[in-house]
Amino acid sequence: MRINKYIASCGVASRRKAEEIILERRVKVNGKIVEELSFNVDEKNDLVEIDEKKIGLNKNYIYIVLNKPEGYITTVKDQFDRPSVLDLVTDISERIYPIGRLDYETSGLLILTNDGDLTYKLTHPKHEVAKTYVARVKGIPSAEKMKQFEDGLYIEDYKTAPAKIRIIDKNEEKNYSICEIKIHEGRNRQVRKMCKAIDHPVQRLKRAAMGKITLKGTEIGKYRHLTTEEIEYLKAIK
Incomplete structure (x- = not known):
């Protein structure tokens, strides 16, 4: 198994974050630092450590959906010491992390899990x-403005994909x-940037x-735990 996938499967971080950890030379396999992203792990026999702490494949997967308040970050911590969404799920002992992000000012639905494969799939652009x-x-x-929004807008150095908008x-x-x-x-902050681009900036999101x-x-x-049907739905997304 590729080292980044193994780290994600252990519930430590997403595959993308796992790659960062590897390149930071924080990963050891059988006592030796690994910094090649293509390195393969024998999950049954190899000893894998991150920051000198042993990790292993996680058998107890957690899937929850959190109603994030405004004023919380979706990373573990930041330089401003702002509260994290993980502060809201302290009664879960497993190490979980968000699928995707919501910015500090945005509230609402955030899925958290320790299933690295699912996180990778749902955050990959092809899905x-x-x-x-x-x-x-x-x-x-x-x-006219909504038609521009739906057709795609030029923001910074890219054009957004087709979207939908309606006034309710x-x-x-x-x-x-x-x-x-x-x-x-x-x-990053795509909805806010798109609304600003049509001269209707977001006040609440x-x-x-x-x-x-x-x-x-x-x-x-x-938060609540996802139902079996909801988990199966997410895993079935192609």
């Missing part, structure tokens, strides 16, 4: 898993509207669904 957001934006987008509520007096937005990509997975009434700051 077009729709993400549904509810955004309060300044002003009321015109049909509006307040002309206070000059804002509530929009449902669906995208397949997961670039919440992710409501990832594919068919929803919050199902989960309160802000709380």
Whole structure:
């Protein structure tokens, strides 16, 4: 098994993060530092360590969906010592991490797991898993602006993939509207950048669904375990 896949399967980190850990020379196999991403591990016989701590294949997979509040980061820690979403799931002993990210100001659905293979699959660009957001934006987008949004917008050095947007509520007096937005990509702050590009900046943003997975009434700051059917659905995504 490739070393990055092995690390992910052990529930330590996603495959991408595992590659960073390897290149940082933090991984040892049978006492020797490994820094080749193509290195293969014998999962039955090799001793694998990260930061001098032994790791092994995880048999107890955890899958939860968290209703993330605003004001939490989705990384373990950052330079500003802001609270992390992991602070909200301290009663789970297994080491879990988010599938994808939500920015500090954004609330809503976040899936966390220790299943590295599933994380890799759902964050890989070739798997077009729709993400549904509810955004309060300044002003009321015109049909022309929404058509531009749906056709793709040039942001920084790339053009966004086709997306969907519809107005589900509006307040002309206070000059804002509530929009449902669906995208397949997961670039950094993409929804915010797309809304700004059509001159309707985001005021509040919440992710409501990832594919068919929803919050199902989960309160802000709380989480629930995915059902067997939901897990099977995610694993079946091609």
